[in-house]
Amino acid sequence: MVNAAQILDGKATAAAIKAELTERVAVLASKGIVPGLGTILVGSDPGSTWYVGGKHKDCAEVGIQSIRRDLPEDITQDELLKVVRELNENPECTGYIVQLPLPKHIDQDVILEAMDPDKDADGLHPMNLGRLVANVSGEMKSPLPCTPKGCVELMRRHGIELNGKRVLVVGRGVTIGRPVGLLLTRKDVNATVILAHTGTVDLPAELKQADVVIAAAGVPHMIKAEDLKPGAVVLDVGVSRVEDGNGKAVVTGDVDPAAADVAAWLSPNPGGVGPMTRAMLLANVVESAERQAGLA
Numbered sequence: 001m002v003n004a005a006q007i008l009d010g011k012a013t014a015a016a017i018k019a020e021l022t023e024r025v026a027v028l029a030s031k032g033i034v035p036g037l038g039t040i041l042v043g044s045d046p047g048s049t050w051y052v053g054g055k056h057k058d059c060a061e062v063g064i065q066s067i068r069r070d071l072p073e074d075i076t077q078d079e080l081l082k083v084v085r086e087l088n089e090n091p092e093c094t095g096y097i098v099q100l101p102l103p104k105h106i107d108q109d110v111i112l113e114a115m116d117p118d119k120d121a122d123g124l125h126p127m128n129l130g131r132l133v134a135n136v137s138g139e140m141k142s143p144l145p146c147t148p149k150g151c152v153e154l155m156r157r158h159g160i161e162l163n164g165k166r167v168l169v170v171g172r173g174v175t176i177g178r179p180v181g182l183l184l185t186r187k188d189v190n191a192t193v194i195l196a197h198t199g200t201v202d203l204p205a206e207l208k209q210a211d212v213v214i215a216a217a218g219v220p221h222m223i224k225a226e227d228l229k230p231g232a233v234v235l236d237v238g239v240s241r242v243e244d245g246n247g248k249a250v251v252t253g254d255v256d257p258a259a260a261d262v263a264a265w266l267s268p269n270p271g272g273v274g275p276m277t278r279a280m281l282l283a284n285v286v287e288s289a290e291r292q293a294g295l296a
């Protein structure tokens with residue numbers, strides 16, 4: 001008989017985190033502090049538009065004010081920089097994000113670097129990424145990128161021990177792969193990390209040895225059940241939109257569903273790390289407001 005993996009339920013975990021954050025926002029409100037999340041969306045990509053809409057809905061649910069700047073696809077880099085500077089100065093906006101990806105004619109690094117690092121709710125400003133590189137064991141007082149933070153929190157809240165475990169991260173992107181490797185190798189987590197990418201010579205051999213797999217490559221179903229170590233913990237982070245048999249676009253992860261027969265734990269996709277990404281953004285906004293109020 002084949003055992004099915006236990007589910008790393010991102011939806012339920014995110015709902016529990018949002019309930020906790022609602023209480024913390026109420027404490028801030030009792031002191032006259034209202035956290036405010038700004039979003040900058042360039043263009044009308046349906047996925048990005050949906051994600052940004054979700055961020056505003058989440059803010060309303062927990063009592064965070066939200067400020068929205070939706071901009072045309074053909075905005076120039078200089079015009080976008082003006083909006084970034086406006087949010088840097090806007091006192092109602094205690095933190096903000098620039099929805100990624102940006103159109104090709106805009107240099108993402110220039111935009112992220114122009115943000116006030118103290119208002120960077122995504123933890124993607126080079127100053128905050130640098131703090132993550134530099135801080136191996138101390139308390140992190142700067143925001144962490146939301147998806148990496150969500151991966152670690154999802155496992156922690158399901159009682160998964162990472163100390164001494166061998167983790168294979170598949171994908172070296174700046175929003176997930178690289179920062180999640182840094183987070184997992186901090187002394188309070190203490191995992192051993194292998195960061196695989198398109199240049200990795202023998203991915204199946206790496207997968208066979210991994211206690212934990214974090215798949216963030218964005219290649220539909222590239223992680224096959226037969227390549228996994230039996231009993232592995234598998235987080236399916238990659239998001240691809242593919243057509244189902246009826247011409248409808250559906251979200252597909254990096255992990256073949258048959259992995260559920262081999263893994264001990266599997267995060268569904270959708271319903272796993274995605275909702276955690278949303279919850280961690282709210283957590284970053286609340287933590288930053290608490291720090292500004294001297295409560296953390």
Ligand SMILES: Nc1nc2c(c(=O)[nH]1)N[C@@H](CN(C=O)c1ccc(C(=O)N[C@@H](CCC(=O)O)C(=O)O)cc1)CN2
Nearest residue numbers: 051097098099100101122146251270271272274275277
């Ligand atoms: N500035 C940022 N841009 C992007 C980030 C980010 O963290 N900061 N991450 C992704 C998009 N993203 C949030 O922005 C995000 C992705 C997925 C989900 C989510 O809840 N997904 C659902 C499925 C949704 C669907 O049907 O499409 C799930 O997994 O259940 C939330 C947020 C890239 N850009």
